[in-house]
Amino acid sequence: MSDIGLWNIAGRDPEAVAIVDPDGRTVTYGELAAESDRIGRGLRELGLAPGDTVAMLLPNGADLLAVEFATLETGLYSVPLNWHLTAAEIAYILRDSGARAFVAHERFAPAAVAAAAQAGVPALLAVGEVPGFRPLAELGADGSGRPEPRTAGALMVYTSGTSGRPKGVRRPLTGADPDVVPPVSLWFFGLFGLSPLDGHVHLCCSPLYHTAVMNFAVISLQFGHPVVVMDRWDPHEMLRLIERHRVTHSHMVPTQFRRLLALPEAVRTGYDLTSMRVMIHGAAPCPHEVKRRMLDWWGPVVVEYYAASEGGGTLITAADWLKRPGSVGQAWPGSRVRVLDPVGEDAPAGRPGTVYLQMGDATFEYHGDAEKTRRSRHGRMFTVGDIGYLDDDGYLYLCDRKSDVIITGGVNVYPAEIEGELVTHPAVADVAVFGVPHDEWGEEIKAVVQPEAGVTPGPELTGELLAFLADRLAKFKLPRSVDYVDELPRDPNGKLYKRLLRDPYWAGRERAI
Structure with missing residues (x-):
């Protein structure tokens, strides 16, 4: 369709609203x-x-989306951090x-400066003031017109795995015209x-x-849908924005549903939400009670989907979900x-096995990790380690995850990464990390530590371990509690029976996996 796409719309109707920034500023398509x-x-x-990479450490807003579209029209890979x-x-x-270029916002200046010093990126660009970074506003300011050559770029997101190190999901560049909205969109x-x-x-x-x-x-903007x-998400503010801008669609996670439902009834019923046509949710399984209340x-x-950054997925409408509660669709x-x-x-209907996905002929690789790419594949299909089953009609239900991933607030946290850091502390002989129930976030992170001989467990050691982790891991990956045992349950070959540690915390509770 030649009438859609950022640059086509900008040429036809430059004053059309493209973005309403968090501060209320309006950015037009032009x-x-x-x-x-x-x-x-x-x-x-x-x-x-084309083929080079731009990394972006930017908050939500027009600056981030402008950089993203710049990479999409110049054949570059973009890595949002x-x-x-x-x-x-x-x-x-x-x-x-x-x-080869790193764009950072002054809000994150300390981390950006330290990371840039460690990584040695050739070009450093800043929104606002970041020591040692060139202002993004100066970039290309002396020229005019479209950058040449114009060829489609691609998003390369980093997704963690059981190894604890994030891997970039990298797809081949298509060489397509960036003015043409891809049919897949x-x-x-x-x-x-x-x-x-x-x-x-x-x-x-x-x-x-x-x-x-x-x-x-990005697709919304390509389609002429103002964004x-x-x-920073706030449930009350979300309702206000839906009414103010007559929002028709959004993408949410179950934690946001929980917080919306926790608002006082007078607030929840005080806004006109009739403009909504579809509210899409994914990223984490949604507890049945929360889904029913929404x-x-x-x-x-309310429409749910299950997918992976690598490609492929399922979808279930509200009507179908009510007939098949817990399913993530066909x-x-x-x-x-x-x-x-x-x-x-193929496992028989109703019998759990490893879930494999495939999206047409699309291909990808885990950047720099051929072995991880190989392990994830079965022919042209791939798995991210989820366990589930299909019913007789081909509806998918998820049961568990091979990787024991913790989903807290819709964000995946991988225990192996935390365990790998904790076990390097001199007071730790062995450690297991897993998710335990949390009413708002779905799960929270718990560590169970086997101290070294002669080390006294207790609050003082817990404080020392959490301080040790704070310099090594993002805050959302830090355990919220630490328990101590004399010995972790391992078999003679060293396999950890993590379920023996985790199951007591979930007794009588539905684990939304």
């Missing part, structure tokens, strides 16, 4: 296109060529991705009944460093879902 062009020209002037990460974690991703939004133009307004209410959040915002951006409140606009058109037993055969 302004967003011009800013993206300027940044794209500047990246070219710095010597970046989680701004909760420590400097050491950011530096690892900068090095691993081979970033039309197909994907079509799953949710979202059409180009048609009076839609998108609310971005989660961090744009998440794959789905970025994709929903209202929240920097459906009672918002009606059939495979998307063009996608495949299989549940395989340990020998690689």
Whole structure:
């Protein structure tokens, strides 16, 4: 469709609203296109060529989206960084991705400066004042027009694995014209009944460093859907923004549902939400009670999907979910879902196995980790280690995760990374990390430590261990509690029976996996 796409819309209707920034500032399509062009020209002037990488440590807002569109029209890979990460974690991703440019916001200046010093990125650019970084506003300011050559770039997000080190999901560049909206975008939004133009307004209410959040915002802008951006999510403010901007669609996680439901009834019922056409949720399983209450409140606009950054997925409508509570739906058109037993055969309906996905002929690799890529594959299908089963009608239900991933507030936390850091402390002989129930976040992180001989367990040791971790891991990865045992349950081969530690905490509780 030649009438959609950022630059086509900017040429036809430059005064159309593209973004409402968190501070209320309105950015038009003409302004967003011009800013993206300027940044794209500047990246070219710095010597970046198709296939190079730009890393972004930026808060939600128009600046981040302008850089993203600049990479999309210049054949660059963009790596949005989680701004909760420590400097050491950011530096690892900068090095691993081979970033040739690093754009950071002054809000995150200390971590950005430290990470840049460790990683040695050639070009450092800043929104605001960051010591040693060149102002982004100067980039490409002396030129004009579109950057050349124009060729489509791609998002490369980093997803952690059981090894504890994040890996970039990297897809081959297509060489497509960036002015042409990819057919897959039309197909994907079509799953949710979202059409180009048609009076839609998108609310971005989660961090744009998440794959789905970025994709929903970018595609919305390509479709002519203004994007209202929240920097820090607040349930009351979300309701106000929905009414104020007549929001039609958004992407949420179950933790946000919990917080919305916790608002006083007078607040929940005090706003006009009738503009909503579809509210999409994913990223973490939603407890049945929470889902039912949201459906009672918002009606059939609540749609759930299950997917991975690597590609492929399922979808279930509100009506289907009420018939099959707990299901995450059937495979998307063009996608495949299989549940395989340990020998690689299809498991019978109702019998759990490893969930494998495939999205058409799409391919990807874990950047710099051929072995992880190989292990995840079964033919052209891949797995992220989820355990589930299919019913007779092909609806998928999730049961558990091979990797014992902790999902807290819709964010994946991988115990192996935390265990790998804790076990290096001289007072720790052995350690296990897992999720325990939390009423708001779904799960919270608990560590069980076997102290070294002669070390006294207790609050003093707990404080020492958490302080030790604070310099090594992002705050959201830190255990919320530490228990102590004389010996962890391992078999003679060293295998840890983590379930023996975890199950007592979940006794009588439904674990939403």
